[in-house]
Structures are given as structure tokens and as C-alpha cells.
Amino acid sequence: MQIAKLPKNEKARVNKLIATGVLNADRHKQFTIFNEVAKVITNCTSSFVNIIDQDTQHSLSSSGLETDFSKPLPRKESICQFALLDPEPTIVPDLTKDERFSSMSIVKGYPNLMFYAGFPLITNEGLILGTLCVMDFQPRQLSKEQIRLMKNLTINICHQIINLQAQKSLILEKTKKILILIKEIAPECTIENITAFVNFADTGVFDVNTTTELVKLGLVERSSTKTSSGYQISKVAQKIALELGEFEKPYSGTILSEVDSRINVDELLKQIDGDF
Secondary structure (H helix, E strand, O other): OOOOOOOOOHHHHHHHHHHHOOOOOOOHHHHHHHHHHHHHHHOOOEEEEEEEOOOEEEEEEEEOOOHHHHOOEEHHHOOHHHHHHOOOOEEEOOHHHOOOOOOOHHHHOOOOOOEEEEEEEEOOOOOEEEEEEEEEOOOOOOOHHHHHHHHHHHHHHHHHHHHHHHHHHHHHHHHHHHHHHHHHHOOOOOHHHHHHHHHHHHHOOOOHHHHHHHHHOOOEEEOOOOOOOOEEEOHHHHHHHHHHOOOOOOOOOOOOOOOOHHHHHHHHHHHHOOOO
16 A cells, blocks of 8 residues: 655644543543444444554554554554645545555455545644544435534544643643642652542541651641541641642543433434434
């Protein structure tokens, strides 16, 4: 098969991909909903959310093919590499008749794919991070309406990826602030002390062996009201607890279970188009 040219903004594209942290995030199941919706829209048998870095294609999620097809793939062997070159969808009605792909093992051999449509995941800066793609075992065409809905779906995926970057930045910023506050209040605090305090602030529970140490450091104090532990965060340490706060949560419908998967698909379909 042929190897696609590199996008003109390849360096910026890869740097943006790395900055999102999406390849390091243990949240890939939250993208599966997009594969399910893509299959509903296009009536295709399989769908992938693929991210492509400098040398490798990574599948964040997939539906419809065995897990072996979700393993990292050399970029030069992927179909989606060509979708990085055009902000418009890359649609191949019959892979066996396209010289770019006809010699690929997944086309001329198992699973004998014939149809491919890759919809680029484009950031606000115009950088293409990867694709939402659908594939099938027979030649196909997509209608204008199907293409429109798939484009809308990719916007949702991009928001999800950028949200991961925002969360990463937020966590880093909060961590810096918390460490500075703890250093101001209890400069002799150890990593173990910090871990015990943060755990207590989050759950209200900590190891009794750490109580004396945290009291000495001024981070906790005996509670004036009845609590399960008998202790509470000290007044001076309250601002640390407030800084912990709650982190922004991803789209609530992106993690599928056997029970609510159909509900989540319907929810996202309504979100991308009220008339679908």
C-alpha cells in the first residue's frame, strides 16, 4: 500500500496530541459510546476512534471487530493516515478497488474489509489528531445526512479529548497550590503525611497511626461534634481542603454498561441532532 505524505502542520499536530495526554489517560472506555453511535448512524459493522502520533496509530476505543484490531499499528500501515491530510472525510466506497489500500492484509485477507470512512478529529486550531472511522465488509456509500451527523459526532469526541487536557492542567495547578499551602502551614510535612491528609480530606477516614502526626502538624484536630473518626480538618487547614475541590467530570454518558448502553446511545444521538 502507499504511504501518505505528512501534514504540513505535522509537528504542531503531534505536539498538540501529546499535550492532551489522551494516550496516557486510563479512560478509553469513555469513548466507546461514540463508536456505538457511529455504527447506528452509518449502519456499518465496526467503528474505531483512532489517534495517530508521529509513528503509531492508537485505538482509543472500538466496536464491532476483535480486540486484536485495536492494538497499536505502525502509522505507515494504517488507513487513517490518509485522513490526516484533509479536513473533509476520507471515504473509500470499495477498498479493493483503491490502489492505496487494495494490497493491505486486512483488505485482501481476513477480515476482508471493503468499505472505509474516516472522519477527522479536528481541534479549534485546525490540527487533526486522528479519526472516528467506520468500516464494513461490503461496498457502501454514505448519504449527505449521515456524513453531516458523523461530522457532528467528531466535534463531541474532540471536546472530550480537549477536556482531558483541561483536567490534566487543572490537576497540575491544584497540586501546586495544595503543596504550597501545606508547606506554609506544616513545613515539616512528609509525603506520607500529605497522603494521609489528602485521603482524610477526601474520604473522612485515615489510619489511626497517622493521627498523632497530623495533629502535631496542625492539619487535623479533635472534633467538637460527633464524627466517625473523632477528628476533623483544622481551621487553618480548611483552605487546603477547599482547594482540593471537585474536578470537572467528563461527559456523563460516555461510559457504557450492559444496562444503560442503549440509553446512552439515544442520549448522544439527540445531542448531535434533535431530528435524527
